[in-house]
Amino acid sequence: MTHxxxxxxxxxxxxxxxxxxxxxGGAAVARRLVDAGADVLLIEAGPGGIxxxxxxxPTQWVPLGRGVYDWGYDYTPTDRINGRTIGIxxxxxxxxxxxxxxxxxxxxxxxxxDAWEAAGARGWSFADVLxxxxxxxxWQDGETAFxxxxxxxxxxxxxxPHPLATALVDGAHELGVPVxxxxxxxxxxxxxxxxxNISRGKRWSSARGYLWPVLDRENLHVLxxxxxxxxGFDGRRCVSVRHMVDDVLIETRAGAGIVxxxxxxxxxxxxxxxxxxxxxxxxxxxxxxxxxxxxxGRNLQDHPLVRAINFRASRPVGPPRxxxxxxxxxxxxxxxxxxxxxxxxxxxxxxxxxxxxxSYDLSGDVFAIGTGLMRSRSRGFLRLLGTDPRSPLDIxxxxxxxxxxxxxxxxxxxxxxxxxxxxxYADWFDGFAAPARHPGRTEIIxxxxxxxxxxxxTCGTAKMGEDAMSVVDSRxxxxxxxxxxxxxxxxxxxxxxxxxHAPVTMIGxxxxxxxxxxx
Numbered sequence: 109m110t111h112x113x114x115x116x117x118x119x120x121x122x123x124x125x126x127x128x129x130x131x132x133g134g135a136a137v138a139r140r141l142v143d144a145g146a147d148v149l150l151i152e153a154g155p156g157g158i159x160x161x162x163x164x165x166p167t168q169w170v171p172l173g174r175g176v177y178d179w180g181y182d183y184t185p186t187d188r189i190n191g192r193t194i195g196i197x198x199x200x201x202x203x204x205x206x207x208x209x210x211x212x213x214x215x216x217x218x219x220x221x222d223a224w225e226a227a228g229a230r231g232w233s234f235a236d237v238l239x240x241x242x243x244x245x246x247w248q249d250g251e252t253a254f255x256x257x258x259x260x261x262x263x264x265x266x267x268x269p270h271p272l273a274t275a276l277v278d279g280a281h282e283l284g285v286p287v288x289x290x291x292x293x294x295x296x297x298x299x300x301x302x303x304x305n306i307s308r309g310k311r312w313s314s315a316r317g318y319l320w321p322v323l324d325r326e327n328l329h330v331l332x333x334x335x336x337x338x339x340g341f342d343g344r345r346c347v348s349v350r351h352m353v354d355d356v357l358i359e360t361r362a363g364a365g366i367v368x369x370x371x372x373x374x375x376x377x378x379x380x381x382x383x384x385x386x387x388x389x390x391x392x393x394x395x396x397x398x399x400x401x402x403x404x405g406r407n408l409q410d411h412p413l414v415r416a417i418n419f420r421a422s423r424p425v426g427p428p429r430x431x432x433x434x435x436x437x438x439x440x441x442x443x444x445x446x447x448x449x450x451x452x453x454x455x456x457x458x459x460x461x462x463x464x465x466x467s468y469d470l471s472g473d474v475f476a477i478g479t480g481l482m483r484s485r486s487r488g489f490l491r492l493l494g495t496d497p498r499s500p501l502d503i504x505x506x507x508x509x510x511x512x513x514x515x516x517x518x519x520x521x522x523x524x525x526x527x528x529x530x531x532x533y534a535d536w537f538d539g540f541a542a543p544a545r546h547p548g549r550t551e552i553i554x555x556x557x558x559x560x561x562x563x564x565x566t567c568g569t570a571k572m573g574e575d576a577m578s579v580v581d582s583r584x585x586x587x588x589x590x591x592x593x594x595x596x597x598x599x600x601x602x603x604x605x606x607x608x609h610a611p612v613t614m615i616g617x618x619x620x621x622x623x624x625x626x627x
Contacts, residue, residue: 111159112323114202114330119353122361123149123329125623126349127369128336128378131204132609133595134369135314136244136616137623139260142328144624149360150319150328151351153335154200157315163207166306167428172208173197181373181503188508189560192463196410196503197564198371202332203315205371206609209564210431211311213263213303215241215614216482216606217296217447227601228573230582240617241292241610247303254293260317261613262307266430269301271536272475273434276454277301278532280437283523291436296605297448299437304430305609314613337497339366339382339592341398346592364627365591367619372566372598373490373503376405379570379579380492384586393495399588403577407568408488409603410505411451413480414517415561416459417524421473422538428456437527438482438605441519447605449483450520452527460542463558468542475536477527479520480563482605485510490569507560514553517560521552565608570598583622584615595619 127138130152138150157177162168172178174195183194199205218234225233242256248264251257266273280299281287288298305312322328331353340348340359348361368375379385383398385405390397432455438448455476460468488506493499508514525546528537540546543555570579579586580599586592595616597608604611 112320113158114156114323114332117329119329119331119358119360122363123147124362124364125149125367126151126360126362127367128349129204129369129371129374129596130202130315130319130330131199131369131371131596132206132314132612133597133616133619134367135203135318136613137367137369137595137620138328139318139322140617140620141623142322142325145327146364147327148329150330151334151336151349152202152330152332154202154332156332157201157203157207163201163313164310166211166304166309166311166431169208169210169431177201177208179373181501183507183562184502184504186504186506188557190463190557192461192558194560194562196562196566198373202319202330203313205564206305206314207311209609210433211305212431212607213261213292213305213610214606215292215610216604218294219447220602220604220606223602224572228575228578229601232572232582237614237618240614243617244610244613255290261305261314262312262317263303263305264307265301265303266434268429269434270429270454270456272425272454272456273301275532275536276435276437276452276477276527279527279530280439280452282530282532283526285437285439291438296438297440299435301435302433306430335497336370336378337381339378344588345590362591365593365623368592368594369596369616371596372408372569373501375594375596375598376490376569377492377497377501379404381495381497384589389491393492395495399586401579401587403571403579405490405569406577407571407601408490408503408505408566409484409568410507411480411482411484411563411565411603412507412513412517413478413561413563414521414556414559415461416455416476416478416559417521417528417543418458418460418468418470418474418476418541419528420538420541421475421536423536424473425456425475432456439523441516447483449481449516449605450479450523451482452477452479452520452524461559461561464542467558468544470541474541477524479524481513481516481520484603485512505562505566508557514556517556518549518552521556563607565603567597567600567603567608570594571601572599573601584619593619593623
């Protein structure tokens with residue numbers, strides 16, 4: 109296809125709306141405001157990333173982490189994960205993390221969003237958010253009661269799944285897990301082919317779906333390579349963004365409002381650098397206190413991933429297909445649970461943390477099964493370690509802090525080990541690689557501590573709700589301030605049992621509606 113280009117326009121002193129961050133939420137809200145005729149400035153710290161082969165190729169997403177399009181953030185080590193550093197790939201490019209992620213379109217269980225409503229996010233039950241999920245989608249099977257068609261984001265199953273992807277589905281069925289047609293239907297429990305933001309072998313990011321079609325619009329100014337430094341206020345109203353343009357600090361004003369969509373790490377950072385947060389934290393850093401919101405940077409959540417259970421293959425796996433996976437299993441560690449809490453997926457190669465690689469022989473033909481917890485209990489935090497917008501951060505998810513999380517992960521690993529010995533894997537399984545055998549509970553716990561990683565689903569650091577630790581209200585407006593909204597993963601009050609790209613896109617769609625309804 110012919111790639112579009114970002115228009116090189118002079119920066120105006122003022123726009124109707126400024127959207128900071130072009131990822132899943134920011135791209136959606138910017139597009140809807142542009143379609144409504146508003147004059148929009150979209151600020152992105154990273155480059156355009158248009159026409160980059162490694163971004164477009166779905167099989168090449170893993171090396172994008174720790175590359176030039178990644179912010180390079182890390183979770184702070186703890187003894188629970190053997191003092192290891194866990195990297196958190198976050199997209200620093202037009203489209204944000206949707207341009208470097210695994211392209212999974214998955215929104216979890218309807219009960220996830222009913223839990224948001226119960227936690228104080230009024231109007232965010234599944235019935236409330238379903239129309240916005242549908243609005244995002246261009247689902248290959250067309251519109252249904254649960255799926256949308258004709259939306260900006262193309263969503264497809266693999267047209268030719270790898271045999272190891274279908275083995276995962278068939279093997280899970282042998283172990284008693286139901287096979288379902290669509291994990292984005294009324295219930296996500298079961299084994300299924302995955303939904304991907306992939307079409308004709310190319311990544312379909314938020315930039316491609318939402319922004320590329322409108323890059324030539326006169327009322328959209330996309331400014332890449334511009335780092336937001338702080339927000340400007342007139343009394344309690346947010347009126348401007350201070351940002352870097354060619355190494356010069358510029359202040360650009362917004363007449364109608366500003367939307368933060370920098371993600372669950374950089375949105376709380378920008379809030380705190382602007383004097384919005386816990387007064388004790390702000391004073392520790394020598395920052396003025398504009399708004400007393402102690403929840404900024406708290407409630408950090410992520411899904412712990414066991415990376416991964418590796419097996420010897422009886423024959424070459426061959427080149428990767430799709431995103432290097434192709435299917436998923438969502439199941440319950442206890443039959444009485446209300447919804448699936450564990451997620452399992454195939455890896456068409458070896459997959460291991462550095463500690464696992466150093467401890468086991470992963471040479472030769474190897475395939476893997478990744479597994480992790482989608483109903484994690486642990487909560488963490490984010491703290492600034494300096495006042496420069498590029499200063500290091502203390503980012504702590506507190507993985508494995510809750511005993512229940514470890515108990516569930518032990519069962520998840522055991523399930524993955526059993527999967528590979530089902531009849532479905534008979535043509536592939538040639539022994540264990542990491543772990544080197546099917547161990548007992550104590551050894552599985554040791555393996556989890558050395559292999560615990562992240563699904564990259566950081567969220568919750570500026571949560572939506574009405575209690576003292578909430579940062580935004582149910583219309584995504586920052587409490588106590590005017591003209592400032594947040595439309596990214598930071599507003600999620602309780603992590604949903606899925607990848608965060610789909611729910612954050614939905615949040616962006618709703619943010620635009622809230623703005624347009626108030627106009």
